[in-house]
Amino acid sequence: MIPGARLVLLGRQGSGKGTQCVRLSRHFVVPHISTGDMLRAAVREGTELGKMAKAIIDAGGLVGDDIMVGLVSERLAEDDARVRGYILDGFPRTVSQAESLDKATASRPLDLAIDLVVPRELVLARLSIRRVCRDCGTNYQATGHETSQWSCDNCGGDVVQRDDDTPDAINRRLDLYESQTEPLIDFYGKTGRLAQVDGVGSPEEVFGRLTEAVEQRR
């Protein structure tokens, strides 16, 4: 294992992307930068950004490119990301964000963008049973046998259903993914920075494919 990497993980919501990002960040010893987690933290803290973002997130829409680019550029300028690298989760989501990311990282370019491929029908089923720790963001799958008060195995925080995991918001996010984010596959493909990885299988199998894709690139 060689520590350090500069990665983007693309994939539909519910593709297992978040969980795999956590594992990849431990494996390559790089910070996991999730724009969804950053926005949800701002919502919890009641900052101006959080107040603005909440309605957009709950409706399954996209926060403006300028705001997102500012947020990520600041985070990438911090020591850990500058020195070791990063794994970006949920950013970029539009071609304009990807172009800004290229400008912001011109001196230390991205190693690889990985598209985690999971069919829409499968993610729809997964998202409806997704639960998440309010504090650390660990994902769980509801079985229907949970007690009403569900605590996170990782940190003891409350495990809840995300406000934006309603059927309408899920469908809106998946539509937006197809129209706004899928063009990134072409964007990274044309510049020789794309790997497509089958995201169907056990978390261990998928993780194995992801690390192999990164190692092949080194």
Ligand code: AMP
């Ligand atoms: P996620 O946890 O990545 O599914 O993000 C949750 C929500 O945050 C999304 O549905 C968007 O409303 C918003 N969001 C996160 N990242 C971005 C981004 N890069 N651009 C625009 N909106 C974003």
